[in-house]
Amino acid sequence: MMHGFENKRVTEHVMWVEENTESLLECAARCGQHDLAVTCGYNPNTLECVAYSARFTDPSTVAYVDNSKYRMYSLNLVTVTAEPPLGICDTSDDCPVVDTECMEGECVCNITQVFSYAVAGCVQGCSQYSKTFTKFAGRVIWEHDDLLLGTLTEDECQAACVIETSIVCKTAQYSPVTSLCVLSSSGWLDVDVSDRATRESYNIHIRHCDF
Template sequence: MTRRDLPLLLLITCGGFGVVRSTACGVCPVVPLPFFQNKRVSVGVLWTKETTSPAECATHCSRFGVIRYFGFKDGSGECVAYTVPLTTPAATKYVDESGFNMYSTCAPVNPFGSCVSSSDCTGAETTCNDGQCVCDMMHVYSHGNCVQGCSTYGSEFTTFRNKDLYEHNDKFVGNVPTIEMCMDLCSAETNFLCITADYDFTYHGCYLSKTAWYDAPSHMIQDSTLYHGIIRNCA
């Protein structure tokens, strides 16, 4: 299966930097971080991919509610998405690298808010995941609510680090470099309705499934050191 082109995003270049316009987050500025120019942050990496500009990098980041910062390598187009907050170089781990610059951007609006622990999440059926309150693994996001089942599924996903849905794999795709590409494969699958997926971030495998987490036996929902769980949201 070939990778599906990224939908929904329109890039606009403005003043030497980028403005991202998408259905997920509206108009979003891409802002260079002056203290992180020619520096590569070495912690909190969610994924790495090749793009053509900081603005294109930001469009990919806009699909993930946990991303507020990214790095872009001039010349090579390397785009690195981060989940860690960035304040000053002294407060994080980094290496000096010419041409690798850090940027801030916005993420899709999260109606449930940010969190430190799940006790901070007051919405029904929500939990804390990478600093953001999201629908728990037994539910999917639908227009501000957490539900079980969608009349129509969309192209946005919620990811859960170090989780996987065991033995419910309807299709395997190997050599998938990023978790975002695994999401695209789930959205584009035509032989069955892909609802969830597991991404093997060590060996870059993408396991697609037509089974929702709430439809699987509880012992099939496992902690993992190899996988991230992917849950498809409603349209």
């Protein structure tokens, strides 16, 4: 949440307004589907979701109207090209970057690493996190659940990780079977080997670095 903008609805740089948006998570997921959206606004009373094409840091520098319960959130957007940043592939031999593998036609950092936009490669830690993820199907971390959220889609689970402020969300785990979403401040290498597992009923989404 963007502090200083509580109960203020910015009226500049509005891309679109969606009505009847049932939750903040749904709003964040809708905003996240648009590459140019970098800020998202939501009012749980009016169910309006607003996407903005600019970042805002100081309410005194922009036009706004008073709007009770309205909150604004930074999407922490990074630019992602149409082609996967580490390249396309048929096999892992097509991926020249160290610690990468071929997964569903795209070169990605292996599960022990985290993709960094700044170095266009794989690292083992982030100082800042982006709004994008690498999905590893059938993998899960046990005993490191910070927040459990039910009845979400997989995209909404990722969006929940991006906007969560009570923890630094590093992984979003999702069960397509139960629609359970688990947010964690722990990455794959942050936990003991005994807490890592292969389970077909879960997917783990590892959040990328935004530095």
